[in-house]
Amino acid sequence: MNPGPAQVNLPPSLEACRITALPPAAYYIADFITEEEEEAILHKVETAPKARWRQLTHRRLQTWPSDLVKDTLLDARPLPDWLENPVVSRILSIPLSDGEPNIFAGSPHLRPNHVLINEYPPNTGIMPHKDGGAYYPVVCTVSLGSSLCLNLHKNKEDGALDPELVWRILQEPRSLLITTADLYSEYLHGIEPVSVDVNLSERSIANWNLLRSPSLYKDGVNQRETRTSLTYRDVLKVSKLGNKLGPMFKRL
Template sequence: MDPPSSPFHLPTSLEPCRIDALPPAAYYIADFISEEEEEAILHKVETAPKARWRQLTHRRLQTWPSDLVKDTLLDSRPLPDWLETPIVSRILSLPVADGEPNMFADSPHGRPNHVLVNEYPPNTGIMPHKDGSAYYPVVCTVSLGSSLCLNLYKSKEDGALDPEPVWRILQEPRSLLITTADLYSEYLHGIEPISADVDISEQTIANWSLLRSSVFRDGLNQRQTRTSLTYRDVLKVSKLGNKLGSRFGRS
């Protein structure tokens, strides 16, 4: 929890941050972390041991505390401090609505236990996909460094992907996006590998009224490198991981 003297003012619940234009349910908080916190996390990402990075064809990523094997988290160590504080405590401090518990109250571990760090230089994206059955269906994404659009897609009647996104969500640096329920299970999400997001307007961006910035009013977002932290609760955690952890002196 943030101390009462924290200059940081989060909403008292997620309800005012609901993206009304989307099916249930998605929430967007533009100012979820401060510029200093963003800088400190980016420093940790950049100075992580080289072995932490997995290089894909166009993108590189880190997984904390480890990869999944057959949808199971093998390493049950807690998240490192820099991924835990302040982000997890803030997520858990946010009730879905006044008087209700937080998003993870009913998840198996009551909190996110896994983080993917994805780095997207300009012209880099991620193919439309669903996150599948390994996770509790709540995804919390913190964006760092630059803005970009996350596209939401629907499958056509014949099961093929409709290549035209049904919605676009603009994610600014330091923002938190939460997607859950139908948005988790029924829709695909992806990021186009382009250098600039175009045609950005009130008509085309689902979370327009919740954005911090007005610098997109010319309809263009020139991308810089954007790093994302994706927090989820992996349903299955290996008991073997626990045993190995204590045997080798891990916390």
């Protein structure tokens, strides 16, 4: 790993931080943003206009630049600067492997154009699901505030969810997780609604060797606090109409 600016530690390529225990492909960078950058993004999230938040039963979320309608992004304006920098510029600066382009080089817009911001207080999760066909099959998740486990599942032959876990990925604050290929299309991901992640060990956590602070979890336990995630994706279809709707479609 090349030492970057203070507290950021970017690998020379994604291949150098591949989670090798998993099917193709997932990558984990523990020190993707600094503590100051984390604080600045959290401040922007927390001070966003109230109307930006959508309240679900147990969780709230923001979508930037807008929701999808029929799998189409209506607002084609670029992401605001605080979501673009440093995260997108840093993702695009890392080659897949030596001499290769970045992970969005084959995507329609060559970069993520959409961000979901999910807030998970302790005891909050998200049901196992697949992200579906609206997006180029690359998801980049930046975690802020607290650690938690992302669970990976498969469907049984009859299509029902196999409750047996395939693997768990521990996501630390300020980390970047990228999932793509089979992991995107064949596996479901979800977060258990618990206040403590238990049984954490080298054997149960796929990215244990890539963690910033495995010693924090040496007792096998992660006590959750509120964790906020930013998930960056490239929405395949972008409406040309969105920007012509004028004041009716004014961004908050």
